[in-house]
Amino acid sequence: MIEIRNVSQRFAGPTGWVEALHNVNLTVPPGEVFGIIGRSGAGKSTLVRTINLLTRPTEGDIVVNGRTLTSLAPAALREARREIGMIFQHFNLLSSRTVFDNVALPLELAGMKHAQIEEAVLPLLELVGLAAQKDRYPSQISGGQKQRVGIARALASKPKVLLSDEATSALDPETTRSILDLLRKINRELNLTIVMITHQMEVIKQVCDRVAVLEAGRVVETGPVIDVFLQPRHEVTRALLGDVIAQELPPALKARVAERLTKGRGHLLRLAFTDTGVDQPVLSETIRRFELDFTILHGQIDEIQGRPFGSLAVLAGGDPVKVAQAMNWLREQGVVVEELSHVE
Ligand SMILES: Nc1ncnc2c1ncn2[C@@H]1O[C@H](COP(=O)(O)OP(=O)(O)OP(=O)(O)O)[C@@H](O)[C@H]1O
Ligand SMILES: [Mg+2]
Missing domain, CATH: 3.40.50.300 (P-loop containing nucleotide triphosphate hydrolases)
Incomplete structure (x- = not known):
């Protein structure tokens, strides 16, 4: 010690x-x-x-x-x-x-x-x-x-x-x-x-x-x-993590997404998860339960010290109230949910 x-x-x-x-x-x-x-x-x-x-x-x-x-x-x-x-x-x-x-x-x-x-x-x-x-x-x-x-x-x-x-x-x-x-x-x-x-x-x-x-x-x-x-x-941790996990969308993709978002409604989310997210169909269940569309934009599944680790950027489309409910529900399942940007 x-x-x-x-x-x-x-x-x-x-x-x-x-x-x-x-x-x-x-x-x-x-x-x-x-x-x-x-x-x-x-x-x-x-x-x-x-x-x-x-x-x-x-x-x-x-x-x-x-x-x-x-x-x-x-x-x-x-x-x-x-x-x-x-x-x-x-x-x-x-x-x-x-x-x-x-x-x-x-x-x-x-x-x-x-x-x-x-x-x-x-x-x-x-x-x-x-x-x-x-x-x-x-x-x-x-x-x-x-x-x-x-x-x-x-x-x-x-x-x-x-x-x-x-x-x-x-x-x-x-x-x-x-x-x-x-x-x-x-x-x-x-x-x-x-x-x-x-x-x-x-x-x-x-x-x-x-x-x-x-x-x-x-x-x-x-x-x-x-x-x-x-x-x-x-912020320093995020910057250092930038080399190994997708924190943000690549700039070109971000610009395209922003353009799409200005035309409709949507939430750009970063989901990070370990065992639950990898072993169980949490994403598909979220989509069904809250009647949402998820477009996966960027992400990776990896392993840290033998434990699965996933990080995804998704564009969540649908009723904003339901998106908020889905975010809460995902958190209850042990998924870390973060809003990267948000266009109404
Ligand atoms: N013997 C010393 N005398 C004066 N300043 C020093 C001395 N050793 C370190 N410093 C200063 O202390 C700070 C921290 O230095 P240190 O070498 O611990 O950084 P580091 O995190 O190891 O950097 P690097 O990744 O470049 O190796 C720096 O501003 C450095 O200039
Ligand atoms: Mg050093």
Whole structure:
């Protein structure tokens, strides 16, 4: 469990103080993959660096597995940090060391004997799928393989928490997926708590249980990933979600719909749903019950953490009173209904 309590971080900038984090409060439950997403400059790297006190917060406390890191003496802090591994966007491998020796480094530094090191490193290389590449140098392996080395190295000191700062940002989508699958596997098999920093909602969708959205140093939204996808509340969240789910109609389609709407009556609705909407004929029942026409304009059915997730933009035609009743009824069925625009 990680608790970030009232954390603020100020830096001296050329024109005065920069407040990189403002009173951040977050709790990461043990064994979860917790995503922190935000635009460039939102404070993500600053926040993740405060978790292991690479950057000491100006105010507030960091509690990891019950220990308040911010009040530990240097020796105890060094000890506590061994429980927190970290992986990076650019892998940070030593080019003069082989794959094996990169993973062995933290153990050498901790004074472990050669035989024990071998005993510890080989299973880690198996775990990340690099046993056959153990004698290669970083220049002789791919980006995805480099990140696997980074992960194995982070796991060498048997951490309970893994921090990941944009670990897949330098990788192509397919390699990203394989690294995210590996992180999920490690999370499950080792019961490791993972904090993932990213600017990509796709990463959140693929591996995270819970997400916090950071904007200008503040947490503007947090919750289980499926809830945030169903009903994003903050404008930044919506903007970030724009890459993975249809929030709005494409502009050309919107113009055509607006033109059609001005000639008649209609409501442009966004429907978002999970299990109910996918397993049951909610839409067709709505149409029958309230004698409406639904034109599906845009949408997708997808899966988030094994749960179905759908998002549709529909043009609802018919008696406005019945449209309003239908919206209420859909909400009672667990569908998130939002009016995108409305022309009488
Ligand atoms: N050591 C520092 N000294 C001064 N300002 C800093 C320092 N580190 C970060 N900042 C400032 O704090 C703010 C947050 O930076 P941070 O690197 O945490 O953002 P980020 O969300 O990780 O962005 P990106 O997605 O681009 O990596 C920025 O305005 C940045 O310029
Ligand atoms: Mg960053």
